[in-house]
Amino acid sequence: xxxxxxxxxxxxxxxxxxxxxxxxxxxxxxxxxxxxxxxxxxxxxxxxxxxxxxxxxxxxxxxxxxxxxxxxxxxxxxxxxxxxxxxxxxxxxxxxxxxxxxxxxxxxxxxxxxxxxxxxxxxxxxxxxxxxxxxxxxxxxxxxxxxxxxxxxxxxxxxxxxxxxxxxxxxxxxxxxxxxxxxxxxxxxxxxxxxxxxxxxxxxxxxxxxxxxxxxxxxxxxxxxxxxxxxxxxxxxxxxxxxxxxxxxxxxxxxxxxxxxxxxxxxxxxxxxxxxxxxxxxxxxxxxxxxxxxxxxxxxxxxxxxxxxxxxxxxxxxxxxxxxxxxxxxxxxxxxxxxxxxxxxxxxxxxxxxxxxxxxxxxxxxxxxxxxxxxxxxxxxxxxxxxxxxxxxxxxxxxxxxxxxxxxxxxxxxxxxxxxxxxxxxxxxxxxxxxxxxxxxxxxxxxxxxxxxxxxxxxxxxxxxxxxxxxxxxxxx
Numbered sequence: 001x002x003x004x005x006x007x008x009x010x011x012x013x014x015x016x017x018x019x020x021x022x023x024x025x026x027x028x029x030x031x032x033x034x035x036x037x038x039x040x041x042x043x044x045x046x047x048x049x050x051x052x053x054x055x056x057x058x059x060x061x062x063x064x065x066x067x068x069x070x071x072x073x074x075x076x077x078x079x080x081x082x083x084x085x086x087x088x089x090x091x092x093x094x095x096x097x098x099x100x101x102x103x104x105x106x107x108x109x110x111x112x113x114x115x116x117x118x119x120x121x122x123x124x125x126x127x128x129x130x131x132x133x134x135x136x137x138x139x140x141x142x143x144x145x146x147x148x149x150x151x152x153x154x155x156x157x158x159x160x161x162x163x164x165x166x167x168x169x170x171x172x173x174x175x176x177x178x179x180x181x182x183x184x185x186x187x188x189x190x191x192x193x194x195x196x197x198x199x200x201x202x203x204x205x206x207x208x209x210x211x212x213x214x215x216x217x218x219x220x221x222x223x224x225x226x227x228x229x230x231x232x233x234x235x236x237x238x239x240x241x242x243x244x245x246x247x248x249x250x251x252x253x254x255x256x257x258x259x260x261x262x263x264x265x266x267x268x269x270x271x272x273x274x275x276x277x278x279x280x281x282x283x284x285x286x287x288x289x290x291x292x293x294x295x296x297x298x299x300x301x302x303x304x305x306x307x308x309x310x311x312x313x314x315x316x317x318x319x320x321x322x323x324x325x326x327x328x329x330x331x332x333x334x335x336x337x338x339x340x341x342x343x344x345x346x347x348x349x350x351x352x353x354x355x356x357x358x359x360x361x362x363x364x365x366x367x368x369x370x371x372x373x374x375x376x377x378x379x380x381x382x383x384x385x386x387x388x389x390x391x392x393x394x395x396x397x398x399x400x401x402x403x404x405x406x407x408x409x410x411x412x413x414x415x416x417x418x419x420x421x422x423x424x425x426x427x428x429x430x431x432x433x434x435x436x437x438x439x440x441x442x443x444x445x446x447x448x449x450x451x452x453x454x455x456x457x458x459x460x461x462x463x464x465x466x467x468x469x470x471x472x473x474x475x476x477x
Contacts, residue, residue: 070464072471078365079467085361085379086463089354096275096350103137109343116336127339132329135297135346136309139274140283143312145319146293146342148334150306152438153271153292154181154423156318160290160308161185161230163317164265167201169229172264174220174253175245176209179238179269180448181423189425203227213242213375215253224260231257231266235273235281236384239448239456241375244383247277251284258285265314271295272384272440272458275353287311288318294439296356296385299348300461301341303436352441353385358463359443360387366470370477375454385441387457396477397453401431403476404445404457407469408433418449426450443469 069076113127121128136144150156165171171186183189187198198204207223210216224231233253237244245253254266268281270289274296281289288310293302308318319329334342364374364387373390376382391397398418405416410433418429432444440446443465445457460466 071467072474074366074369074474075362075467075470078362078369082358082361082365082379086358089357089361092278092357093350093354095278096353100134100138100347100350103134104343104347106137107134109134114336114340114343116339117333118335119333121331121333124333127343128329128332128334131339131342131346134343135307138346139280139289139309141280141289141309141311141315142282143315144307144309145315145322145329146305146307147322147332148293148303148305148338148342149322149332150292151304152181153269153290153295153306154179154185156290156292156306156308157182157267157269157271158185159318159321160267160288160314161197161232162321163288163308163314164230164267165197165200165202166229168203168227170203170205170225170227171197171230171232172223172228173204173206173232173234174223174257175207175215175232175234176240176242177206177238178232178234179236179271180425182269183425184423209240209242215245215249217252217256220253220256221260224257224264226261228261228264231264232269233266233281233286234269236269236271236386237375237388237456239454241388241390241452241454243376244273244386246381246383247273247279247281247284250281250286254285272386275350276357276382276384282310288314290318293342293345294436295441295458296353297346297349298342298439298441299345299352300436300439300441300459301348302345303338303341305338305342352461355462356385356441356458356460357382359460359466360385360457362463362466363387363389363457363470366474370474385458388454389457390452390454391477393453394449397447397449397455398429399476400455400473401429401445401447403473404431404443404469405433407472408443410435424448 107130109130112125113130115125115127117124131146132144135146136142184191185196186204187196188204193199207216207219233250235245235250250268257264257266265287268286268289270281270291272295274291288308290308291297291306293305308315316328323331360382364376364378367389368374368378375388391400401416405414406412412433416429416431418427421428427449428446429449430446432438434442434444441459443460445455447455
C-alpha cells in the first residue's frame with residue numbers, strides 16, 4: 001500500500017491511496033520512505049510511501065549485458081560509433097518537420113480535405129488544392145501538382161520533360177547517364193516507336209561525370225548550345241557508382257547553365273532526395289522538380305502517386321501532359337482514403353527520411369568494416385536516401401537481396417529472382433517485402449545484374465530495422 005498524506009493547520013488532512021503489487025522501487029533494503037518539507041507558515045506536510053510488497057532490487061540487477069542486444073556485435077559497434085551522426089539527423093528531422101507543419105497550418109489543412117471525390121473530381125472539397133499548395137510551399141515552388149494518377153517517379157519526370165521540350169529542341173543530361181527507366185523515355189534506348197522524345201525530334205546529349213563521380217564543372221561551363229532547351233539534373237545516384245548531388249551543388253550547376261543560355265530550363269529528378277537537406281532545388285533556381293510518392297514524400301504510407309513542382313506555367317504544362325490540354329490541374333478524382341494518406345504521408349516524411357538516412361549510415365559502417373566498397377562513404381553527409389555497396393559478384397548480390405527479403409514483414413517466404421523488368425536494360429533483382437508494392441521508402445534493396453554487382457539499399461521506417469536485417473545479410477555473404 002502506498003499512502004500520500006499532506007496536512008496543514010488550515011485544512012483537514014487529505015489522503016491518496018494507491019495499491020501496487022509490481023511498482024519497482026530501487027531501495028537498498030528499506031520498505032518505507034518519508035519525505036517531509038516544513039515552512040514557518042504551516043504545519044509540516046508529510047509524504048508517506050509505505051509498502052510491504054514492493055519488490056526491492058539491487059543496482060546490479062539493472063545492468064545491460066551484450067547478450068540482451070537484438071543486434072550482432074558488428075551492428076552494436078557501428079551504432080556506438082554513430083551517435084554524432086544520429087544526433088545531426090534528428091536535428092534535420094526537426095527542422096524539416098517544422099517546415100512541413102508551417103505549410104499545413106498556413107494552408108489551413110482540415111479533416112474536410114480528406115473527403116476525396118469521384119468521377120471527374122469537379123465537386124472535390126478542396127483537398128486537392130490544399131495538398132498542392134502545401135507541397136509547393138514546402139519545396140519552395142510557385143506551384144505544384146500532387147496526384148495519385150502519376151504511376152511512378154518516371155511518369156512524373158516524363159510529364160515534366162514533355163512540358164518543356166518540342167521538336168528541334170535539345171535535352172542535355174548534365175550529371176552523366178540518367179536512371180535506366182528514363183532511357184526509353186528519352187530515346188537513348190529504342191522505345192519501339194511508342195513516343196519517346198527522340199521519336200518527336202528532340203535531340204539528346206550527356207555531360208559525363210568527372211573522375212571523382214561528381215559533376216564535371218569544367219565541361220559543364222562550355223556544354224550549352226543555343227537550342228539546348230532543357231538541362232536534366234539527376235539528384236540521386238540511380239544505378240551509377242557516383243556521389244549524389246547536394247542542393248548547393250545543384251544551385252551552382254543551375255547558375256552555370258543559365259549564364260550560358262538564360263532560356264534553358266532546368267529539370268531536377270528529385271527522387272530519393274526530398275527532405276534529406278534543409279532546402280529543395282526550386283529554392284536554388286530549378287524550374288521544375290518531379291518525383292514519386294512511394295519514395296520519400298509519401299512517408300511510407302502514400303499508396304501511389306507522384307508530383308511535379310516549380311514554375312506555375314510549367315507545372316500547368318506538365319499537368320496537361322498528365323491529363324490533356326485544357327483540363328489543367330482542376331480535375332481528376334481521388335478516393336478519400338487515399339487523399340488522407342497523401343496528407344498524412346507528407347507530414348510524416350521528414351521523420352521517415354531521417355530513419356532512412358540513419359539506416360544508410362549503419363549499412364555503410366557495417367559493410368565497410370567487412371571490406372566492401374560503399375557509396376556514400378562512412379559518416380559522410382548524405383544527399384539522398386540510397387546507400388550503395390559494391391559486392392563484386394552475382395552470387396553475393398543475389399544472396400544480399402535474398403537475406404533482405406527473408407527479413408521483411410511481407411512475403412518473407414518468397415525468394416526474389418533476377419529477371420527482365422519493364423524499363424530496365426539489364427536483369428534486375430528486387431527485395432521489397434513492403435506493404436505498398438514498390439515502396440522503396442519502407443525498406444528495400446535492388447541492383448542490376450552487371451559489373452560491379454552493386455546493391456542499392458534505401459528506406460526503412462526505423463534504423464533498427466536495418467540493424468536487424470544486417471545480421472541476416474552478414475550470415476549469408
